[in-house]
Amino acid sequence: MGAVQADISISLDGFVTRPNTDQHPGLGEGGRPLHVWVNDETGHKLLDDTFAAAGAVITSRTVFDVTGGWGDDGFYKMPVFVLTHRPHDEIVRGPTTFTFVTDGIESAVAQAKAAAGDRNVHIMGGASVIQQELTQASSTNSTSPSHPCCSATARRYSRR
Secondary structure, rough: OOEEEOOOOOOOOOEEOOOOOOOOOOOOOOOOHHHHHHOOOOHHHHHHHHHEEEEEEEEHHHHHHHHHHHHHOOOOOOOOEEEEEOOOOOOOEEOOEEEEEOOHHHHHHHHHHHHOOOOEEEEOOOOOHHHHHHOOOOOOEEEEEEEOOOOOOEOOOOOO
C-alpha cells in the first residue's frame, strides 16, 4: 500500500491563496508568487517525481472547476477523486477518470487507495481538502513548500 501525500504551496505567513479568489479563481489576486517554483527545474522535478509515484489523486470541486478539468486528457492520466457536495456523473477524459465523491474525505481516500494499489495517493488541494484529510490522520507524508512572500490576507493553510 502506498502513502497518502499532500503538498501545497504556502506563504511564509501561512496562506495558500491571495485574496479575492471569487474574482481571480485559483490563486487569488496577485497569487502567482506562491507558485513560481513550478516553472523552475527543481519544481519540475518535484512535480514529476510526485506524480510518477502516484496512482490516484484527490482534489476539490473548486480546483476541478477552476482548471476546467485540466483539458481534453484530464492532465493526470490516472484516477482523480473530486471531493464535492454536488453530485456529478463520472467524467472520462483520455486516460483520466474523474469520480465525484459526495460522502466525505474518508470515502475519497478509501476509493483513491483502492484505485492506486501499491502506488501513492496524492492530495492536490485545495487547502480545505488537505485540512480535512489531515484531520482524518490518513496522511503519511505532508509537505508545504514555503516561499519568501507574505500574503497578510487570504485563505490560511492551518486553522489557528
